[in-house]
Amino acid sequence: MTTVGHFIGGEDILTGARTQAVFNPSTGEQCGEVELAAAKTVEEAIANGKAAYPKWRDTPPAKRAQVMFRFKMLLEEKADEICELISREHGKVLHDARGELQRGIENVEYACGIPELLKGEHSKNAGPAIDSWSEFQPLGVVAGITPFNFPAMVPLWMWPSAVMCGNAFVLKPSERDPSSVLYIAKLAIEAGLPAGILNVVNGDKEAVDTLLHSPDVQAVSFVGSTPIAEYIYTTANANGKRCQALGGAKNHAIVMPDADLDNAVNALMGAAYGSCGERCMAISVAVAVGDEVADELSKRLTEKLKTLKVGSGLDNSNEMGPLITAAARDKVVGYINSGVEQGAELVVDGRDLVVPGFENGYFVGGTLFDKVTPEMTIYQEEIFGPVLVIVRVKTMQEGIDLINAHEYGNGTCLFTRDGEAARYFTDNVLVGMVGVNVPLPVPVSYHSFGGWKRSLFGDLHAYGPDSIRFYTKRKTITQRWPASGVREGVAYSFPS
8 A cells, every 4th residue: 555755855755654544535445545744754844945945046037937847848748647646536527637737737837937027126216326126035945735625736826936936845735635746746856846945744733833833934825724724824923924824715606687597507517516516616605686596596406416427536427526535525414414404495415325336435416405594504604515505685785795794705706697787796795706607716827816804814815926925025125336436424314
């Protein structure tokens, strides 16, 4: 059985520490194990980054970019191998893994532009013979803590931008699906990234806390649940670190009476049930404006769910795979049970799904609730599974008020043909990423990703332009060369 260890200083490391089983969610069988780093191992990774950083910091950005160009080519060449590793340990269908990897590659492409992105600001003759300019300098050793649901993409949100800015990076990925992360890290070394600039340590809370308390780690990026995001942000700040911590979501889609319902239903199917709902941008609440819209929406979604093809992630003909673990499956089933107990109308029940040949897999079928109200647990909390709920409202404004009152503000969408309604919605909804007839409004790589309210802790969003600001610090230099032979008197007033 394969034991996944760590990648430190350009080498595979196994220390004999405690391990945790890694499962294939489609079969329920153990497919390996992962070593959980002790504090000493994490400190070794940080030390490697610290030692490699000075030379890399002084490497011209254009030369750094050449490494990233080669890395991008390797990701594309090895895509099939990477996606199979993702699917085997996460469970998502291969075509979904391919989409995830492609989004990660787009962030690598953005990082290739680092010579342009790091250009500072210059003012000649800001004062008499005085020039002033700003530079964006790297921080040192920075860290990323990433979730199980996008084992390739989310790390690629972080470390390519960070190392292109001149930093060294320590990555702590999810211990549930660790293999693709290490595979990709080795491709970076093959592309020419110096040993020690990217280090990967697998682990649990001990590893996380070591990163958060280390005086040599200058900044921490995190993606995960809101309770953990809040803990990461609070602890990092208490230890004087810059931090961006992206948390959970409860994403609503308002369906207007004038919407193209066929397109809306197809979009909702993909947004709610793609990747088994294990996306922070998944639509989990359909807000129907008017009973007529709600009835038709429920009817059409029910018909679509009858044909939803669920099975092994390694079978590319499937549309949805399993949940990541047995515990995740049981948690989602618990939410469905609570919806029934609290009086929601269970239209399609996915609890008893059995996939022939994969009876021990962690499967829950696509589930649909109607007549859900805001006080219900299935409305309030992030389920992170293939469960879509319909909430009925009378007006768009009532729907907007519902969204704005929720503690999360990650993503949202409006289905309409009305430009006036769309403009009002985008102006007034209190959510960080907004779509109009786009159910998953994930920004392209040259914008930045992040929600509002309790979906994001910190001022700067992930990837894109915000990532360059997050992984650098501004230094402003004011310079003057007095004319030869000129002697000036003392000036006691503040310079202007």
